[in-house]
Amino acid sequence: xxSGTPTEASSQQARFLSLIDEYKPALRRLVxxxxxxxxxxxxxxxxxxxxxxxxLPRFRGESSERTWLYRIAHNIAISALDSRRRRESxxxxxxxxxxxxxxxxxxxxxxxxxxxxxxxVAAIRELPPVDKQLILLHLEGLSYQEIEEISGLxxxxxxxxxxxTRDRLTExxxxxxxxx
Amino acid sequence: xxxxxxxxxxxxxxxxxxxPVDTSDLLRELQRRNNSFDRMIRRRDxxxxxxxxxxxxxxxxxxWKAGTLLFRVSDIWLxxxxxxxxxxxxxxxxxxxxxxxxxxxAIYRQSLxxxxxxxxxxxxxxxxxxxxxxxxxxxLQAVAALPGPRGxxxxxxxxxxxxxxxxxxxxxNEGPAVRYLQHKRRELAALIGDEGxxx
Numbered sequence: 001x002x003s004g005t006p007t008e009a010s011s012q013q014a015r016f017l018s019l020i021d022e023y024k025p026a027l028r029r030l031v032x033x034x035x036x037x038x039x040x041x042x043x044x045x046x047x048x049x050x051x052x053x054x055x056l057p058r059f060r061g062e063s064s065e066r067t068w069l070y071r072i073a074h075n076i077a078i079s080a081l082d083s084r085r086r087r088e089s090x091x092x093x094x095x096x097x098x099x100x101x102x103x104x105x106x107x108x109x110x111x112x113x114x115x116x117x118x119x120x121v122a123a124i125r126e127l128p129p130v131d132k133q134l135i136l137l138h139l140e141g142l143s144y145q146e147i148e149e150i151s152g153l154x155x156x157x158x159x160x161x162x163x164x165t166r167d168r169l170t171e172x173x174x175x176x177x178x179x180x
Numbered sequence: 181x182x183x184x185x186x187x188x189x190x191x192x193x194x195x196x197x198x199x200p201v202d203t204s205d206l207l208r209e210l211q212r213r214n215n216s217f218d219r220m221i222r223r224r225d226x227x228x229x230x231x232x233x234x235x236x237x238x239x240x241x242x243x244w245k246a247g248t249l250l251f252r253v254s255d256i257w258l259x260x261x262x263x264x265x266x267x268x269x270x271x272x273x274x275x276x277x278x279x280x281x282x283x284x285x286a287i288y289r290q291s292l293x294x295x296x297x298x299x300x301x302x303x304x305x306x307x308x309x310x311x312x313x314x315x316x317x318x319x320l321q322a323v324a325a326l327p328g329p330r331g332x333x334x335x336x337x338x339x340x341x342x343x344x345x346x347x348x349x350x351x352x353n354e355g356p357a358v359r360y361l362q363h364k365r366r367e368l369a370a371l372i373g374d375e376g377x378x379x
Contacts, residue, residue: 075281139192152286
């Protein structure tokens with residue numbers, strides 16, 4: 001990041017840290033849904049943080065902060081997957097028992113919800129890239145208009161893809177629950 | 181009763197994002213990566229310019245000391261080739277940089293694909309921007325050598341080596357290099373859900 005004066009640099013730094021602080025949970029969830037491997041999730045998180053850090057001086061507020069942030073995060077996640085694919089052959093996902101999408105143990109009361117969330121993350125990971133991006137934005141609570149701004153797809157295309165994806169996810173969770 | 185969408189959203193957002201983020205470590209790491217990226221770009225640019233300039237300096241000196249007008253012209257031509265190749269590669273490498281991520285997802289996906297298209301185009305046109313100017317310069321050199329002792333032999337040898345070398349580079353670019361890039365492009369298309377397929 002190149003900032004003109006030390007004051008500008010420290011204000012950019014403060015802005016960056018507040019962004020990371022505010023969106024950390026959403027970014028972590030996004031990283032979880034792109035990356036199977038726990039050790040690579042930190043790398044991807046850093047890649048995204050670097051992208052935000054480099055892009056911050058260019059942010060002029062023409063779009064909302066969160067649409068800007070999600071655009072960068074998804075684009076970098078796609079690029080990172082492409083770079084990794086070029087570096088090595090694709091790894092098979094580890095079984096859930098070894099590789100949990102979340103990572104923390106929960107008390108008994110939260111166990112069912114935790115397991116359902118694991119199923120949701122697993123089902124999201126299996127989605128085609130565009131559907132995955134759309135549903136992640138939707139689950140983070142963005143409006144159709146914001147998703148349109150981020151994805152470049154029309155609202156009608158978004159609505160139809162989301163409807164299909166929601167059904168697919170609900171069905172996947174139900175199916176896995178029945179199998180248990 | 182909650183709708184399935186509400187349920188999915190609530191379930192999704194109930195994950196508060198595991199693991200703390202040490203912001204001072206993160207900042208240090210970002211500065212390190214940022215600086216190393218800048219250094220990598222600078223080193224690559226310097227390497228390309230130095231390669232072109234080396235060719236220019238060598239043939240420039242040869243032109244200075246050339247005994248005949250035709251030798252001088254051919255040396256000047258090859259010196260200019262060095263400048264041209266360095267400029268062309270430098271211009272193309274700027275175009276091939278990772279696209280900036282603050283654009284819409286659809287445009288970004290397209291930009292990723294275009295990077296491969298650009299590299300395929302570069303390999304396919306190598307005969308025009310790289311081989312042809314060099315081959316022509318070497319042809320001039322060979323013609324300049326004709327009037328001297330064993331001129332025909334020298335002419336034949338220079339042209340044989342130059343043509344074989346150029347043909348090999350041409351084949352390498354148009355064959356294996358293009359096929360490899362097309363394969364990588366198809367893989368990327370599958371990964372990002374692009375429906376364009378290979379070009």
